[in-house]
Amino acid sequence: MHIIEAGNVAAAIGVKLSRAQVIAAYPITPQTPLTEKLSEFVESGELEAQYIPVESEHSAMAVCIAASTAGARAFTATSANGLLYMVEQLHWAVGARLPVVMCVANRGIGAPWTVWNDQQDTISQRDVGWIQLYCNDHQQIIDSVIKAFKLAQTVSVPVMVCYDGYLLSHTYMPFEQPEQSKVDAFLPAFTPKHFLDPENPGNFNTVTLPDIRLDVDGIMAPGYIEIRHNLQEDLRAALDTYVTIDKEFEKEFGRGGNPFVEEYKCEDAEFVAVCIGSLSYQLRDVVDIMRDDQVKIGVMGVQMYRPFPDQAITQALAGKKCVIVFEKALSYGNQGALYADIKSALYSSEKKPRIHNYILGLGGREIKTQHLLDALAESCTTPDTFGDSPRWIGLKLQE
Amino acid sequence: MVKRKYCDMISRSKPGPGDGGNTGSWRVMRPVINLEACIPVKTKKNSCFNCWLYCPDCVVSKTIPPVINYEYCKGCGICAEECPTGAISMVAEATPVTEEK
Structure with a gap:
């Protein structure tokens, strides 16, 4: 419906x-x-x-x-x-x-x-x-x-x-x-393996010691570090699980196929704008305008940020001339978090693109299509001399 | 042995002595039962057992006489507080060495 x-x-x-x-x-x-x-x-x-x-x-x-x-x-x-x-x-x-x-x-x-x-x-x-x-x-x-x-x-x-x-x-x-x-x-109903059950009393997540130990049943119970390690491993494995779930969903409902990133005109692109959220659809308009001027540019929206789909992102971006990351957030005192994560993912790639970072739209500051166009035009014309610090879009009162 | 799934290896345990490790080593004061004042011992009946009921680590047995498992008793003193006849007293585990003059 x-x-x-x-x-x-x-x-x-x-x-x-x-x-x-x-x-x-x-x-x-x-x-x-x-x-x-x-x-x-x-x-x-x-x-x-x-x-x-x-x-x-x-x-x-x-x-x-x-x-x-x-x-x-x-x-x-x-x-x-x-x-x-x-x-x-x-x-x-x-x-x-x-x-x-x-x-x-x-x-x-x-x-x-x-x-x-x-x-x-x-x-x-x-x-x-x-x-x-x-x-x-x-x-x-x-x-x-x-x-x-x-x-x-x-x-x-x-x-x-x-x-x-x-x-x-x-x-x-x-x-x-x-x-x-x-x-x-x-999405069928499910029962977890362990849950609060008066018939089978148990303690959950009480003090967990630095080392492993035998529990009251004589089974070796994990220590804190094992539980944390297992979370990390399961999160990395969740990337593949999500691909499977996305495929199942697509089969049932006819929508999906882009579990990690959604690309627009990226295939032949030399320049790719990257961001998270609705901004990626606004950027499509900008990409269309620039395509009219023969700039080979596309936009990629990141749809899963944790666990970080580093392989999918590397695959999409390696070999491009320049990647331009737009962010509505900052890792204060450093750079945009997505920018730093993408740089890190591309580190092992043989064909590293140039990579730029823009901060915009904080606290609801209006994001004008013209501003996006100006920023992308600058990135596309000066890919080699941009620098590693984030630049701000739409900032006022800079006296 | 069947390989356990990571997500099933959570911090989970059953109520019982030893749930929190070898907690007997935490003890500074040791509860000692004066059997002459202990209700189940005196009456030879399964009565009272407040020490068994209130022990947060389930280390007091529901037997006549009640027995404290010092392997896991961490010396909190709740049993001594709850004993209606004052039969349990907290005794120092160690007496500090007095300085030589």
Whole structure:
């Protein structure tokens, strides 16, 4: 069924179709309409779930952790400072290997207070261990939510589904709503191997000693470092798992095939603009304008940021003349996080492209197509003398 | 042995002594039961057992007399606090050496 709705509603419908059983969330702009919609679904009986109102984001994630530990499919959503407030629990959810799914409507972080879009909130959480998926439009939001639940329960790692606040969360777009029966076939109910069970009492994630030890059953139990090592290995293996899940999804619903990056006119391109999120669709307009002037340029949107699909990115970018990375976030005191990650991925490549970094759109600063055009024109004409420091787009008051 | 999946090797244990490792080495004060004041010993009945019930590490047995497993008892003193007849006292594990004059 084709409908026209806001990005937040697309996410809510995805959660409903995925049959989330426990939802706990605290409202924060621009995520609020998503959880409001879910509470409506629960109230009307359309979604058979426990909706648990909480007093903070930290509690929201704590409820999801508890529900997931009991074997329930748990969901929450947040933005910006709300995400930061749950950080301690984010680490807990992934260390405990719980398949929680969370939507983040990307927003800038205070101080100074802002409610507008950039991506510093989730980019700052890249090292937590959660899987991070990013969406470019409403169709990808609803599809990614459904795939996220499947990925999370397959690899026992929580997944963040991120989309640009306002630009996607509050704008209306047409998208296809998958049929419930097909989603049920794609995402069957599951029971985790270990869960809270009064018939079989157990302690989860208590003090774990530096070394391995025999547990009360006489089985050698992992120490802290083994558990952390296993998370890293499973995250790397999740790249292949996601390819499989994406293929299954494509077979069932006819959409997919680009689990890691979405390329536009990249095949014959000498120059490739790279970014995360809805900006990649805005950049397509710029690419079209430049193509009219015979500049061989394309754009690539990164859709999975953690685990980092370094091989797919190297494959797409090695041999290009220049890669231009646009970011709505910074690793402060260094460079854009995506820029540094892409540079690192290309290090072992024999045909290293030049690589440039632009920072833009922080705290909702308008991104004008002309600014993008000027930046790309400069990068394409001076690929060798650009330097390694990020340049800022649309910056004012530089006296 | 069947290879365990990484994601199943979480920190999980069952309630019981030794759940947190060899915690007996943490002990500074040792609980000692005065059997003459212990209710199940005096009455020869399976009664009271507050020490067994309240021990956070399940190291006190529900037997007559109750026996403390010092391998895992970390010396928290909850059993001494909860004993209704004051039969359990906390005794120093070691007496510091007094300085020679």
